[in-house]
Amino acid sequence: MARAVVTVPAQAKRGEIVEIKTLAQHSMETGFRRTQTGELIPRDIIRTFTCTYNGVEVYRCDLHPAIAANPLIAFTTVATESGSLSFQWVGDNGFTVTEIAPIRVE
Amino acid sequence: MTTRRDFLLLAAASLAAPAANAQVDPNLAANRKAAFQAALSKIVGDAKVQRGRVKLQLPPLIDNGNSVPLSVTVESPMNAADHVKAIHVLTEKNPLPDVVSVALGPRAGRASLATRVRLADTQTVTAIAQMSDGSFWSDSAEVVVTLSACLEEGLI
Numbered sequence: 680m681a682r683a684v685v686t687v688p689a690q691a692k693r694g695e696i697v698e699i700k701t702l703a704q705h706s707m708e709t710g711f712r713r714t715q716t717g718e719l720i721p722r723d724i725i726r727t728f729t730c731t732y733n734g735v736e737v738y739r740c741d742l743h744p745a746i747a748a749n750p751l752i753a754f755t756t757v758a759t760e761s762g763s764l765s766f767q768w769v770g771d772n773g774f775t776v777t778e779i780a781p782i783r784v785e
Numbered sequence: 786m787t788t789r790r791d792f793l794l795l796a797a798a799s800l801a802a803p804a805a806n807a808q809v810d811p812n813l814a815a816n817r818k819a820a821f822q823a824a825l826s827k828i829v830g831d832a833k834v835q836r837g838r839v840k841l842q843l844p845p846l847i848d849n850g851n852s853v854p855l856s857v858t859v860e861s862p863m864n865a866a867d868h869v870k871a872i873h874v875l876t877e878k879n880p881l882p883d884v885v886s887v888a889l890g891p892r893a894g895r896a897s898l899a900t901r902v903r904l905a906d907t908q909t910v911t912a913i914a915q916m917s918d919g920s921f922w923s924d925s926a927e928v929v930v931t932l933s934a935c936l937e938e939g940l941i
Contacts, residue, residue, distance in 0.1 A: 697894075711880050732892065737890070737893055738888075738889050738893055739887065739889070740886070740887050740888075740898075741885065741886040741887075743881055743884055744880075744881060744903070745876060745881065745883070745884040745885075745902050745903050746900060746902055747851060747852040747853070747900075747902055747903050748852070750900065752898070752900050753856075753898075753899035753900070754897060755894045756892060757891075757892055757893070757894040759892075
């Protein structure tokens with residue numbers, strides 16, 4: 680089972696810029712490596728990462744094989760209203776992980 | 786019994802085989818350069834890329850190319866009128882030039898990205914930011930990689 684960890688402050692002041700860190704568990708197989716017998720190992724990576732704040736997309740990444748295994752993505756967003764942040768990773772071979780983190784804005 | 790002729794043929798074959806395997810594609814450097822230019826023009830089109838406003842941070846000397854901390858920050862007020870629309874990171878000598886493309890807007894608060902990347906070789910890494918007014922800004926960093934991320938042909 681794939682796992683993902685997100686770090687979001689539990690509460691923030693309105694208009695404050697909050698830092699978000701995300702880490703997904705994934706081998707990010709590049710598709711350029713070979714086995715000992717010389718066969719190419721097929722590509723298996725996370726293609727996109729999306730962060731939505733109460734249903735509005737605030738940050739999106741298109742990832743390529745050059746992203747290291749267990750991709751870490753750290754970014755910021757403006758705390759506008761209380762609600763939830765949803766994080767979604769979508770990749771090859773039907774890989775999908777969704778994490779939801781609540782945030783309280785005062 | 787092995788005749789002298791057989792022995793010479795075998796010896797010649799065994800010498801020729803590894804030499805052929807180890808041969809690097811002579812067009813590799815040109816192909817990588819063309820791929821980089823293609824990736825760049827796909828992002829910027831005909832627009833001019835100016836230097837500045839973008840700050841790309843990478844360690845100058847990298848022991849292990851498999852996991853290299855990379856961060857990009859772009860100077861921008863990040864309001865509805867003036868913000869960063871996209872950040873792209875490209876490499877010159879990786880098998881694929883694209884590393885990551887970020888789509889963001891004023892809701893991001895700050896135009897920043899921190900992640901970990903793979904680098905195949907000692908090379909120049911470039912970050913390009915697209916502003917809401919359509920202009921492009923860039924920064925590049927030269928890195929020395931001692932252990933490559935992918936030991937494939939051409940990087941032996």
